[in-house]
Every structure is written in structure tokens, then in C-alpha cells.
Amino acid sequence: MSLSDATADVLVIGAGIGGLTAAALLQERGFRVVVLEKSRHPGGSCSSFRREGYTFDAGASVFYGFAENGRSGTLNLHTRVFRRLGVLVPSVPDPVQIHYHLPGGLDLRAHFDRARFLGELSAAFPHEAAGIKRFYRELEAVYDILSSLPAGSLEDPRHLLSVGAAYPAKTLALALKTFRSMGRTARRHISDPDLLRFIDIEAYSWALQDAIGTPLVNAGICLADRHHGGINYPLGGSGAIPRGLVEGLEKFGGVVRYGAGVERILVEGGAAVGVRLEGGEELRARAVVSNATIWDTFNRLVDDSRFRIPEERFLRAPSWFQLYLGVEAGVVPEGMHVHHVQIDAWEGYDQPGGTLYCSVPSLLDPSLAPPAHHVVHAFVTDEAERWEGLERGSEAYTRRKQSMEAELMGRLEGLMPGIGSGVKLRVSASPLTHERWLNRYKGSYGPLLKPGQNILLKPQNRTALKNLFAVGDSTFPGQGVIAVTYSGVSCASLVSSHFGRPLVALE
Numbered sequence: 206m207s208l209s210d211a212t213a214d215v216l217v218i219g220a221g222i223g224g225l226t227a228a229a230l231l232q233e234r235g236f237r238v239v240v241l242e243k244s245r246h247p248g249g250s251c252s253s254f255r256r257e258g259y260t261f262d263a264g265a266s267v268f269y270g271f272a273e274n275g276r277s278g279t280l281n282l283h284t285r286v287f288r289r290l291g292v293l294v295p296s297v298p299d300p301v302q303i304h305y306h307l308p309g310g311l312d313l314r315a316h317f318d319r320a321r322f323l324g325e326l327s328a329a330f331p332h333e334a335a336g337i338k339r340f341y342r343e344l345e346a347v348y349d350i351l352s353s354l355p356a357g358s359l360e361d362p363r364h365l366l367s368v369g370a371a372y373p374a375k376t377l378a379l380a381l382k383t384f385r386s387m388g389r390t391a392r393r394h395i396s397d398p399d400l401l402r403f404i405d406i407e408a409y410s411w412a413l414q415d416a417i418g419t420p421l422v423n424a425g426i427c428l429a430d431r432h433h434g435g436i437n438y439p440l441g442g443s444g445a446i447p448r449g450l451v452e453g454l455e456k457f458g459g460v461v462r463y464g465a466g467v468e469r470i471l472v473e474g475g476a477a478v479g480v481r482l483e484g485g486e487e488l489r490a491r492a493v494v495s496n497a498t499i500w501d502t503f504n505r506l507v508d509d510s511r512f513r514i515p516e517e518r519f520l521r522a523p524s525w526f527q528l529y530l531g532v533e534a535g536v537v538p539e540g541m542h543v544h545h546v547q548i549d550a551w552e553g554y555d556q557p558g559g560t561l562y563c564s565v566p567s568l569l570d571p572s573l574a575p576p577a578h579h580v581v582h583a584f585v586t587d588e589a590e591r592w593e594g595l596e597r598g599s600e601a602y603t604r605r606k607q608s609m610e611a612e613l614m615g616r617l618e619g620l621m622p623g624i625g626s627g628v629k630l631r632v633s634a635s636p637l638t639h640e641r642w643l644n645r646y647k648g649s650y651g652p653l654l655k656p657g658q659n660i661l662l663k664p665q666n667r668t669a670l671k672n673l674f675a676v677g678d679s680t681f682p683g684q685g686v687i688a689v690t691y692s693g694v695s696c697a698s699l700v701s702s703h704f705g706r707p708l709v710a711l712e
């Protein structure tokens with residue numbers, strides 16, 4: 206197909222952070238990009254929604270990548286992407302990544318200030334002080350490497366050769382670290398079982414896997430960069446990030462079509478040539494990028510059994526039950542931090558409902574709630590299977606939601622005593638909501654590697670189908686807004702190289 210026959214150079218299925226990042230960078234590089242999003246707003250799991258004067262983060266609210274330091278290599282990607290697009294997304298620093306409330310009264314805060322965090326951890330485990338120092342230094346070593354290597358596609362030989370030639374020792378050191386797990390590295394330095402459980406929670410809180418199942422390289426990004434780039438909250442809520450990406454895309458002439466659900470990827474002569482929308486309209490392009498999960502892309506959108514992804518190829522992360530509350534400010538204790546992880550018993554912390562997550566982002570951005578009020582987002586893992594047979598809107602479904610809401614409200618009393626009496630607005634979302642709103646297979650957080658698998662086995666941006674590329678949390682490096690931003694950068698870099706107009710490295 207010649208370029209003149211095409212609707213666009215690149216069609217992107219889905220306006221999640223992965224899809225939008227790839228789309229905006231490609232459009233800025235001179236490609237004609239159209240993003241097709243089934244819902245009416247951008248951002249997917251990183252979007253905001255408004256109800257009765259409150260602005261809620263639909264999913265993500267702990268954000269990396271907004272710092273302005275010189276040595277930032279593959280890190281600080283939001284800053285670098287928005288700088289490239291010439292878009293301003295103001296954010297405020299959050300001094301504590303997570304306040305952990307753990308069994309046995311273990312109460313720990315992951316401060317931006319590394320010395321303060323290590324000091325509090327060592328005070329809780331004085332007999333492990335030396336091991337703690339050594340283990341967290343291993344994470345710093347990963348950070349040191351990543352903060353000097355430029356971001357690009359691991360599938361692009363040009364990128365690999367240039368990075369390898371410019372930084373041979375660091376590239377080799379990083380390659381060796383991809384074989385290591387965070388948990389096994391911890392066990393080289395630490396033996397206290399309670400401390401090892403804390404390290405499991407440090408991994409589980411964002412990776413949904415214990416430390417043994419979490420690659421050291423991922424841990425190095427999340428648990429070291431929080432003390433360098435730090436955690437920052439975008440003013441206006443999580444939706445400010447996708448809105449900024451859409452602004453950048455549109456500024457260079459790109460288009461997002463909302464309410465445009467893709468039902469099929471069109472394949473001709475063994476290559477992707479376009480898509481068919483739910484209403485039957487067909488659009489054609491030189492390349493298609495899918496921001497849907499790997500299961501949705503290959504088991505629903507591509508109609509060819511040769512490309513099917515069997516369920517057992519990856520671990521399927523669970524889905525979520527989420528509660529969004531508008532509350533009177535009086536129920537939020539003085540000095541409360543923004544993000545919390547609460548576990549009542551170690552037994553089953555990784556089972557559905559075992560870990561309670563809670564965020565109060567209006568502590569950082571009061572504009573999210575009416576004066577003298579706050580927004581509270583509380584959530585636990587859950588499984589779509591546990592809701593099977595419950596018709597949405599039915600009495601049984603409503604009863605189930607109410608019982609989950611009551612359970613979460615009870616647990617929130619531990620963080621905010623008396624919260625029940627201060628609730629002004631209550632909205633909840635089940636795994637079925639997550640599945641339906643985001644078109645995510647079983648509402649899953651996404652595919653996870655099996656323990657021991659090398660992180661490089663995570664699917665990359667190139668797929669088995671010619672001219673079909675993948676982006677988002679099914680691809681390397683994985684879940685999390687900054688991770689999918691990386692995948693968007695690497696996808697844009699691969700697609701642009703593929704068409705002979707390589708991306709200029711982000712500064």
C-alpha cells in the first residue's frame with residue numbers, strides 16, 4: 206500500500222499512557238498519527254473522573270518521572286517527553302512514597318530522603334543495619350546505570366550498538382543484572398524473616414509480586430529513583446498526564462478519536478494494514494500500534510489462531526475492587542501522608558483483598574475536592590472470576606458491591622478513625638467495571654513474568670505480525686505509569702526507525 210492510500214501513517218489502538226506517549230512522539234517526529242480510543246476520555250488506568258465537585262484518580266496516583274535533574278538517562282521520562290512536546294504539566298513533590306502499616310505494629314515510611322528512610326528501617330531492625338545498607342546500595346547501583354543510559358528500543362540494533370559503544374561497562378553490568386531477582390539479592394544481605402517480608406511488600410505494593418518474583422532491575426528503578434527523582438503529583442490529578450500527551454499530539458497535528466472502539470485489526474498478505482471500528486468503519490495505515498493487553502490484542506483483535514496467546518504463557522495479575530470517597534476534611538488526621546499500604550496479617554497479603562491501598566491526593570492538590578473536603582481512593586486486589594454470574598445492576602451484584610464497600614470502610618477506620626461519619630460521596634468499581642471500561646482481559650493489572658524469568662522475556666514492542674506493534678503494560682518493562690511511558694518511548698523509537706526516520710534521543 207502506498208502512503209497516499211493510507212488514512213494515517215500510524216493508527217494507535219487505545220489512548221492509555223503507553224499509546225499516547227508513542228503517538229505524540231511519532232507525530233512530533235513527522236508521522237501522521239490517529240489514536241482510536243473506545244472511551245470518551247484519555248488515560249485508561251491513569252485517568253481522572255469528576256463527580257459532584259470531586260476529582261478522582263481512576264487508578265494510578267504514585268508518580269515517578271517528573272524530576273528535573275541533569276543525570277536522568279532512562280529516568281525522568283515525563284519531564285523529557287513533555288519537554289520534547291513543549292507542553293507544561295506542573296506537579297508537586299510528595300515527600301513520602303508510601304506509609305506502610307504492617308502486622309505486629311511495624312510502621313514504616315519510604316521517605317524521599319534516603320538517609321531518613323534507611324535510618325527508620327535500621328531502627329526497626331537494628332541487627333540488620335549493615336545488611337539493609339548493602340541491599341539498598343545494590344538498588345542504587347541499578348539506578349546509577351539507568352540514569353546514564355539513554356532511553357530507546359532494545360529491539361533496535363542501532364540504539365543497542367550506540368549505547369553499547371558509548372557505555373560498554375554499564376551496558377554489560379545492566380545485562381548481568383537482568384538475571385537477578387530482588388528477593389534473592391535481598392537474601393544475600395538480610396536474614397530476618399520480618400525484614401524480608403517488608404522487602405516483599407516493597408515489591409508487591411507496585412509489582413503485585415513478592416521480591417523473589419520481581420526483577421532486580423525493576424526494583425532498582427522504583428525503589429532507588431524515589432530518593433532521586435522522587436514522587437511527584439501532577440496538579441489537577443492523574444488525568445493531567447494523558448491530557449498533556451493529547452495536547453502534545455494535537456499541537457503537531459495528530460488526532461485522537463474518542464468513542465472509537467476497535468473490533469478487528471485488518472491483516473492482508475501477512476501484515477497489519479489497518480483496523481475496523483465497532484460501527485464497521487475501516488481505517489488503513491502503514492503501521493498499527495496496539496495499547497490493548499497482549500491477550501486482548503491477539504485473542505480478540507487479531508482474528509488468526511496462529512497468533513493466540515495461551516493463558517499460561519504469563520502469570521495473570523489480579524484485578525481490583527476500588528472505592529472512591531468524598532469526605533469531610535475533619536476525618537483526615539493531622540499530618541497524614543498521601544499514600545498508604547495496610548496489611549493486617551502476613552498470611553494472605555498477596556491473596557484477593559489481602560493488602561489495602563489508600564491515597565488521599567487532595568492533601569497535595571486541594572483543588573481535587575471542594576473546600577474543607579478530601580478525596581480518598583481505597584482499593585484491594587480482586588478477581589473477575591469472583592464476580593462471575595453477577596449481572597451488572599442486578600440486586601446480587603449491588604449487594605456484593607455494598608458488602609465489599611463496607612469491608613473497605615471498616616479497614617479504613619484504622620487509617621482515618623471516624624471516616625464512616627464523614628463520607629459525602631461514595632462510588633465503587635468492581636473487576637467487571639475495570640474489565641468493561643478499559644477492555645482489559647478479566648480486568649487484569651496485566652501479564653507478569655513467572656518467578657525466575659529474565660525481564661527481557663517480557664514482550665517487546667515488535668510483534669509476530671508484520672507492521673503490528675505493541676505498547677503499554679503487556680510490554681517491557683511492565684506495569685506502572687513510568688514503565689508504560691518507557692514502553693511508549695521505545696515503541697516510538699522502534700516504529701520511527703522501522704520507517705527510516707529515527708527518533709532523536711530525548712534530552
Ligand SMILES: Cc1cc2nc3c(=O)[nH]c(=O)nc-3n(C[C@H](O)[C@H](O)[C@H](O)COP(=O)(O)OP(=O)(O)OC[C@H]3O[C@@H](n4cnc5c(N)ncnc54)[C@H](O)[C@@H]3O)c2cc1C
Pocket residue numbers: 218219220221222223224241242243244247248249250251263264265266267268269465466467468496497501525527584642643644645650676677678679683684685686687689
Ligand atoms: C487501581 C490501580 C492503581 C494503580 N496505581 C498506580 C500507581 O500509583 N502508580 C503507577 O505508576 N501505576 C499505577 N497503576 C498502574 C498503571 O495505571 C498502569 O500500569 C498503566 O496506566 C497502564 O497503561 P497502559 O497504557 O498500558 O494501558 P491502559 O491504561 O489500560 O490503557 C489502554 C487504553 O486503551 C483503550 N482500549 C483498549 N482496547 C481498545 C480497543 N479495542 N479500541 C479502542 N480503545 C481500546 C482503553 O479504553 C484504555 O484507554 C495502577 C493501576 C490500577 C488499576
